[in-house]
Amino acid sequence: MAVSLKNGKSKCIGLIVCDVANYFFSQVIDGVDSIAYSNGYHLIITQSHDNYQREIENLNHLAKRHIDGLLVAVASSTFDYNHFSQLIDRRIPMVFFDRDNPLKGVPSMTIKTYQSSFNATEYLIKKGYKKIGFLGHAEHLSTTRERRQAYLDALKKYNLTPDSSLIKYFNYGNSTAKDLEGLIANLFLSKNKPDAVFVSSDRLNNACLLFLKKNQESINIMLSGFNNSDMAELFLPSFSFIRQPAFELGQDITKKLINLISRNEKFNENIFKKLESTFHC
Numbered sequence: 001m002a003v004s005l006k007n008g009k010s011k012c013i014g015l016i017v018c019d020v021a022n023y024f025f026s027q028v029i030d031g032v033d034s035i036a037y038s039n040g041y042h043l044i045i046t047q048s049h050d051n052y053q054r055e056i057e058n059l060n061h062l063a064k065r066h067i068d069g070l071l072v073a074v075a076s077s078t079f080d081y082n083h084f085s086q087l088i089d090r091r092i093p094m095v096f097f098d099r100d101n102p103l104k105g106v107p108s109m110t111i112k113t114y115q116s117s118f119n120a121t122e123y124l125i126k127k128g129y130k131k132i133g134f135l136g137h138a139e140h141l142s143t144t145r146e147r148r149q150a151y152l153d154a155l156k157k158y159n160l161t162p163d164s165s166l167i168k169y170f171n172y173g174n175s176t177a178k179d180l181e182g183l184i185a186n187l188f189l190s191k192n193k194p195d196a197v198f199v200s201s202d203r204l205n206n207a208c209l210l211f212l213k214k215n216q217e218s219i220n221i222m223l224s225g226f227n228n229s230d231m232a233e234l235f236l237p238s239f240s241f242i243r244q245p246a247f248e249l250g251q252d253i254t255k256k257l258i259n260l261i262s263r264n265e266k267f268n269e270n271i272f273k274k275l276e277s278t279f280h281c
Helices: 002-007 023-038 052-064 082-089 114-126 142-157 177-188 202-214 246-261
Strands: 012-017 042-047 068-070 093-099 108-112 132-136 167-169 195-201 224-228 240-243 273-274 278-280
Touching: 002 068, 002 093, 012 052, 023 042, 023 246, 042 052, 052 082, 068 195, 068 246, 082 093, 093 246, 114 132, 114 142, 114 195, 114 224, 114 240, 114 278, 132 177, 132 202, 142 278, 167 177, 177 240, 195 202, 202 224, 246 273
Parallel strands: 012 042, 012 068, 068 093, 093 108, 108 273, 132 167, 132 195, 195 224, 224 240
Antiparallel strands: 240 278
């Protein structure tokens, strides 16, 4: 405490994630904590639930706690980044992760998912599925756009025409679990239903698995998608999946932030590194 008061540092790092129950973000948190703790920092965790207003409230709370730096995965419903300007004006270091950010000079780190998404879609095609749907998070997100493009490119490689009615998006920020179940039912139970679906996020994939489990006697649809659960190989029905190096991401963004706090680095780059996701089948 005495050292913190002397150098004007709180030795606290703020972290805003969308959902701590999400396998991906829980593993990011573990990675962040492993580096923060070993460097004498305490971690203050908040979650936005992909809601813009909650993100603002979380940021205001963290600012009042006099954090030394901030790590943030921006909410899917955030289009205006002005609320982050208070930290920039106070020269409090920030690092964005998982999703690209438009703030000049503020570093961000993302994970490469194009190739693994292509491989996952190609795997379904090689298994004989021709009517492959796509289920993604909010359409405007950089992660969704990258994964959708990989899906489309895989279809194109095998001369399969994408069906727009089989491409669906879900924004958690202003929706409920019932809304998600309705969207999945609309896709899986329609007359023009797919025979396979590439699912481009952990939470969506888990929701699809649960829906299929509940309706296993009437639905036979193959899934391939993102899942960071350590138990993914044991899931029934079985599916191929993409794993992201979430723990390593948490470690890397924290190392970056601590360097910025220590003034060992300057705010001089937007995207500083990309890790690679892997496809498992």
